[in-house]
Amino acid sequence: MQDVLNFIDGRHAPAACGEWLDDVDPATGETYARVASSDARDVDRSVAAALHAFPTWSVTPVVERSKLLRRLARLIERDLEKLARAESIDSGKPLSAARTVDIPRAVQNFDFFADAVTQFSSEAHPTDEVALNYTLRQPLGPVACISPWNLPLYLLTWKIAPALAAGNCVVAKPSEVTPMSAHLLGSLAAEAGLPPGVLNIVQGLGPRAGGPLCAHSGIRAISFTGSTRVGAEIAREAATSFKKLSLEMGGKNPTLVFADADLREAIPQTVRAAFSNTGQICLCGSRILVERSVYDQVRDELVERVRALRVGDPLQADTEQGALVSRQHFDKVMGCLAVARQEGGRVLCGGGRASVTGRCAGGFFVQPTLIEGLGPSCRTNQEEIFGPVATLLPFDGAEEAVRLANSTRYGLAASLWTRDLSRAHRVGAQLHSGIVWVNCWMLRDLRTPFGGVKESGVGREGGMDALRFFTEPKNVCVKL
Ligand code: NAD
Secondary structure (H helix, E strand, O other), X not given: OEEEOEEEOOEEEOOOOOOXXXXXXXXXXXXXXXXXXXXXXXXXXXXXXXXXXHHHHHHOOHHHHHHHHHHHHHHHHHOHHHHHHHHHHHHOOOHHHHHHHHHHHHHHHHHHHHHHHHHOOOOEEEEOOOEEEEEEEEXXXXXXXXXXXOOHHHHHHHHHHHHHXXXXXXXXXXXXXXXXXXXXXXXXXXXXXXXXXXXXEOOOOHHHHHHHHHHOOOOOEEEEEOOHHHHHHHHHHHHHHOOEEEEEOOOOEEEEEOOOOOHHHHHHHHHHHHHHHHHOOXXXXXXXXXXXXXXXXXXXXXXXXXXXXOEOOOOOOOOOEOOOOOHHHHHHHHHHHHHHHHOOOEEEEOOOEOOOOHHHOOOOOEOOEEEEOOOOOOHHHHOOOOOOEEEEEEEOHHHHHHHHHOOOOOOOEEEEEOOOHHHHHHHHHHOOOOEEEEOOOOOOOOOOOEOOOHHHEEOOEOHHHHHHHOEEEEEEEEEO
C-alpha cells in the first residue's frame, strides 16, 4: 500500500504521531493508500520551516522565483499522465477530465503567476510639491493554503502559485479525501529546486491538522476554499489573531435560460454547467431557471441529454460521469434525493444509485438527476448538494428570473442565456453573484477577479487580486 506523506522542510515524512488515515478509491470503494494523519506537531514543524525559509525567499529576486515556478510547471507537465491517473483514482473523476482539465490547469496556475508577478507594480501618490508617497507591497510571511477535494491539484496550486510568486512561504493543507496529487507535488517542488521550507504540505484531517494551522501564531494569512460551514469556523479563528483571510465557499448557482436564447448552444452548455465533474464544482449551475414559453422544450431536451450521459469506470476513455468522491458524500447526495422526493419533487431522470459493473461494482456512483416541481424556498433549492443533481424552475420575465436567481444565501456564479444584449447587461448587474457568465459557462481568464458574495465568499482570488492578497501594502511617505 502506498504512503501519502507530509512534505516538510524539503522532505517527505510521516505524521509525528505515526497515525494514518485510509485513502479510498471511490470508484471501487477500496482503500488503496494510507495518509499521514498530522496534528499540531507537524504544523509546528512546517511553520518553523516556513519561518526559517522566509527571510531568504522573500528577497529572492522576482525573476529567480518566477524561474523556479516555471520549472515546477514543466515538471508537472512532464508527469501529466502520472498525475492525472493519480488524481482520477483518488477522486473518482474521469481520467479524461484529469488529463485535460485538472492537471493542465495546475501547470497553467504556476506559469500564470510566474508571469504575473513580473508585472506586479504599485501606486505612487505625489502630494503636490510637498511629498512623494509610494506603496510597497511586501510578502506576508508563512501563509496557509487550505483546499477541498473536488479539484484537488487545480485548486491547491491556484493558491500556492501566487503565494510563492509574491515571496511568501506556504504551509498547504490539501483535503484528506484527495491527498495524493499534493503528495506528488512535494517531490516535484524538491526536484524543481524550491528551497526547503518554502513549500510545506501537511496532510490530514480538517480539525486535527487544519485547525492548528489556522490557529498558529506564525501564520500571517489564510487562503481557504471549501464549505461555508468550515469557512465560518476559520473566520472565527482568524478573527482572534487578526489574520488576513480569503474565503472561497459554497454555491447554489442559477442558470437562467431566456426564451430568446440560442437553445442549440444553451441546452448542452446547461448540461455541462450542471454535471461537469459529477456536479462537484463550486461553479456548477444546479438551479436551472427557464422562461415559461420554452420551459417544456428545454426540459425535454435536457432530460434526453442527461439520460445519455455515460456513468462508468473513471479510467475508461468514454466515461463522462465518474464516481462521487467518497462514501460519506455519496450518502449525503442520496439523502438530498430523498429530501427532494419528500418535498414533492418530480424526478425527471436519474434519482438513485448508478450501477456500474466489474471493477467498479462497489463504487460510489449516482445517476445524473433532474428534478422539477419544487418551489424556490424548499431545501432542495436552497442547500448545496454538490452532486449530479439539478432542479428546473419556470419563470415569467426578467424580474422574476432575477428574484429566483437571488433567492439563496449563496452568491458565487450565475450563467445567463439570451440574445438580447441589453437584457444580458441589465440582468447581469442585478444578480447577487461574484461571477456572471453570459452565453457561456466556466470560460475562465485567470486575470479576472474570482470569488463570491453573501455566504459564498470573502475576498477575491485570481490575477493581481491574488498577488495583492498575498502582500501587505506599506505606504512610504518621503518629504521633498
Ligand atoms: P470542507 O470545508 O469540508 O474542507 C475543505 C478543506 O478544509 C479540507 O482540506 C479540510 O480538511 C479543511 N478543514 C476542515 N475543517 C477545518 C478546520 N476546522 N480548520 C481548518 N481546515 C479545515 O470542504 P470539502 O467538502 O472538501 O469541499 C466541498 C466544498 O468546497 C463545497 O461546499 C464547495 O462549494 C466548496 N468549494 C468552493 C469553491 C470556491 O471557489 N468557492 C471551489 C471548490 C469547492
